[in-house]
Amino acid sequence: MRISKRLIILFLLPASALYFWFFLVPTFSALGYSLYDWRGFGTNQSFVGLNNYVELFNDRLFWRSMSNSILILLLGGLIIFGLAFVMTMMITSGIKGRKLFRAIIFLPNVIAVIALTTLWGYLYTPKFGLLGAFFDAIGLDQLAEFPWLGPDTIFWAMLVAIVWIEVGFYLVLFLAGVDKIPEDFYEAARLDGASQFQMFRLITVPLLWDVITVGMVLWSIYAVKIFEFPFSFTGLEPNVNSYTVAVYMYILGFGQRQPIYRLGYATAVGVMLLLVVILVVMVLRRLMRREQLQY
Amino acid sequence: MLRTKGIVSLVVLLAMVVVALGSVAAQEEQIELVYWSMWNETEGQALVIQKWIAAFEAEHPNIKINAVWNGRQNQTLVRTALAGGTVIDIVDQDADQIAGGLMQEGFGLRLNDYLEMPALDEDVPLKDVFLPGTLDLFAMDGDIYLLPYIYNTVQFWYDKRVFREVGIEVPLTWEQFLANNDKLREAGYAPIAAEGNEPFYSTFYLANMVARIKGPGFLLQTAEDPTGEMWRDPVYLQTSEMLRLLWDRGDIPAVTLGYVWPQGQNTLAFGEAAQSLVGSWLPIELANMVDPGFEWGGFNFPAVEGGEGSVNDTQALLLAFMIIKDTQHPDEAAEFLRFIMTKENQQLMADESLVGVTRKGIEWAPAIADAQAAAMNAERIFPDVDGVYAKHAEYLNTILGVNYSELWQGKITPQEFVDKMATQSAEYWATH
Numbered sequence: 001m002r003i004s005k006r007l008i009i010l011f012l013l014p015a016s017a018l019y020f021w022f023f024l025v026p027t028f029s030a031l032g033y034s035l036y037d038w039r040g041f042g043t044n045q046s047f048v049g050l051n052n053y054v055e056l057f058n059d060r061l062f063w064r065s066m067s068n069s070i071l072i073l074l075l076g077g078l079i080i081f082g083l084a085f086v087m088t089m090m091i092t093s094g095i096k097g098r099k100l101f102r103a104i105i106f107l108p109n110v111i112a113v114i115a116l117t118t119l120w121g122y123l124y125t126p127k128f129g130l131l132g133a134f135f136d137a138i139g140l141d142q143l144a145e146f147p148w149l150g151p152d153t154i155f156w157a158m159l160v161a162i163v164w165i166e167v168g169f170y171l172v173l174f175l176a177g178v179d180k181i182p183e184d185f186y187e188a189a190r191l192d193g194a195s196q197f198q199m200f201r202l203i204t205v206p207l208l209w210d211v212i213t214v215g216m217v218l219w220s221i222y223a224v225k226i227f228e229f230p231f232s233f234t235g236l237e238p239n240v241n242s243y244t245v246a247v248y249m250y251i252l253g254f255g256q257r258q259p260i261y262r263l264g265y266a267t268a269v270g271v272m273l274l275l276v277v278i279l280v281v282m283v284l285r286r287l288m289r290r291e292q293l294q295y
Numbered sequence: 296m297l298r299t300k301g302i303v304s305l306v307v308l309l310a311m312v313v314v315a316l317g318s319v320a321a322q323e324e325q326i327e328l329v330y331w332s333m334w335n336e337t338e339g340q341a342l343v344i345q346k347w348i349a350a351f352e353a354e355h356p357n358i359k360i361n362a363v364w365n366g367r368q369n370q371t372l373v374r375t376a377l378a379g380g381t382v383i384d385i386v387d388q389d390a391d392q393i394a395g396g397l398m399q400e401g402f403g404l405r406l407n408d409y410l411e412m413p414a415l416d417e418d419v420p421l422k423d424v425f426l427p428g429t430l431d432l433f434a435m436d437g438d439i440y441l442l443p444y445i446y447n448t449v450q451f452w453y454d455k456r457v458f459r460e461v462g463i464e465v466p467l468t469w470e471q472f473l474a475n476n477d478k479l480r481e482a483g484y485a486p487i488a489a490e491g492n493e494p495f496y497s498t499f500y501l502a503n504m505v506a507r508i509k510g511p512g513f514l515l516q517t518a519e520d521p522t523g524e525m526w527r528d529p530v531y532l533q534t535s536e537m538l539r540l541l542w543d544r545g546d547i548p549a550v551t552l553g554y555v556w557p558q559g560q561n562t563l564a565f566g567e568a569a570q571s572l573v574g575s576w577l578p579i580e581l582a583n584m585v586d587p588g589f590e591w592g593g594f595n596f597p598a599v600e601g602g603e604g605s606v607n608d609t610q611a612l613l614l615a616f617m618i619i620k621d622t623q624h625p626d627e628a629a630e631f632l633r634f635i636m637t638k639e640n641q642q643l644m645a646d647e648s649l650v651g652v653t654r655k656g657i658e659w660a661p662a663i664a665d666a667q668a669a670a671m672n673a674e675r676i677f678p679d680v681d682g683v684y685a686k687h688a689e690y691l692n693t694i695l696g697v698n699y700s701e702l703w704q705g706k707i708t709p710q711e712f713v714d715k716m717a718t719q720s721a722e723y724w725a726t727h
Contacts, residue, residue, distance in 0.1 A: 039400060040374050040375070040378065041374055041377070041397065041402065042377070042402075043378075055726055058726075059693075060697075061693050061697065121555060122558075125553070125554070125558050126553040127550060128558070145550045146553065147491060147550065147551075147552040147553025148553055149491075149553045149554070149555050150491055150492070150552040150704070151492065151700070151701070151704045151706060154492065234492055234555050235490065235493055235555035235556030235557070236493055236495055236496075236556045237493070237494070237495055239555070240696070240697055240700065241492075251692065252689070254368075254371050255370070255396075255688075257367075257389075257495060258392075258395075258684065258688040258691060259370065259391075259392045259393075259394075259395035259396040259399075259685070260688045260692060261374070261396060261688075262689060
């Protein structure tokens, strides 16, 4: 049956209109706002051209935030995907309780972020927290009082928590992909005497490539604009040592406790964030491009 | 007879018309005030405000107050709503925040004339019922836009039983404070409970110390110096060294570095630490954690020998109402604010929310009696970070807060703090 072009356009129109109105218009408006000095109160704006972007390039906190975001993206991604691969390999090796393990590892994804930050905050509390109590119990007094949430380690403490939360999501994604791979491939490999690792490397990974690519794109977008966890991890206010670009943008534009309200400048940060996301996704898609395997 | 009947009918008809017209007129006079609140609907303060609204509406049947409970992001939401044309008549927020936001942007209604009106329950102008300094704290060129209704003081909070046990008195000078800390340490207490990673609280030390040495207002002046050279005034090196001394002596235990809010202040409730420099909301925050015998006391930041500031100068963190200047009903909105300042209403807030209030002659809750004493005896009051918070929030967040946190955490030396502040302040003001 041949569907007329008019009908296709008709069906596409509502979604396209919504996309245009709620995504494209705000995006291009944001580009415009980023050229103004504006606190967001009323219409009192003054055009400053590219000054916001010039200021951004000399803004220490912006670069500190960007560096944290990049570290979460690269290092966090490496650990998350590494762990997700290992767990996928283990869970698909035929062990009992596969569903239980999957559910347990995925569990953090269904818990509210604020509950998770509270949990991790208390876990890291020196002396009274879980880690403190553990080290205290085994007689490691110095470690029991170690300031995990101190300025030098707070970012790393946060990264560990993020990895713990996110690994479950990518594990489930990979497991769903593995379920689609015909069992015959593995049986043939076993008959040929392949080890578990060889089967994983030579069958699972190549046939899972598309899923891995999608996972990496999703992670990149999430990691570059990560907000909720860093925002609520460090008490009353986000800590500068764990600022991400999205957190910094929020602080500048919308305020937490401090009435900064530099909406024009914050929008410039947002535009940079969008550009970084686009760049990362483009690079990733290029790096991950492979010949498609049919099965 | 017929004529009489006709006249009676006419009178009745006229009366009905008059009543109907009156009813229409009364309906036309129905006024709705829209109040956007910084409280969540079930918080203690919100419950009191709901009672205020109900009582006010009962006294003014033609006025209805429609409250929107937004929580702490209120001002940000108000900003967006006003830009979208939403009608809002009254808002409230931390005074420092609203002074640096809506008020600074010219959205506030000037209240001076309303403050000259008599108070509802006392034969004095409304402005005279406020505790000293509270109305003027955020005045701009003599114009008042904020009506403060909750009063928090920043003081050292402690358990009086611990002081009795250790045999120490409330310190009036820095030397006495350090001597007390020695005794507290010897007795096994951490002298000071604090957070290592919370600039909102740790800057209380900076603001109070500078206020004691140079008087309130000097820190704000320094922050506003476009050359940054005022940071080289000896007071900042002295202040930095004195604050670092608290860490070096162990008055602030090293483990504090790993505490984020509220983990540090909790050590006061656990009986591990002895004093905490926080707002007078602390006794309420820790109410469910301290043992029933905990005897709350509070004392002002100690005086520094030779300093220009007094031990009675008090850091005040107020919460305030503001009327949006474009309101269609300024008189009715102002009437509501006059209404909430009666003794009865202020006492209700003090009793049921256990917070300090801004009206004179109200008895605050016993746990914060020392906060009330500080508020009444205050020679001068100063806002958060001496006004830097309200006037230069970005500077505070990106320059002062960052460098001060590094000093507080021992990542830079006092001299490095001074140098960085001088250099980075000059850079900041060159582009702002």
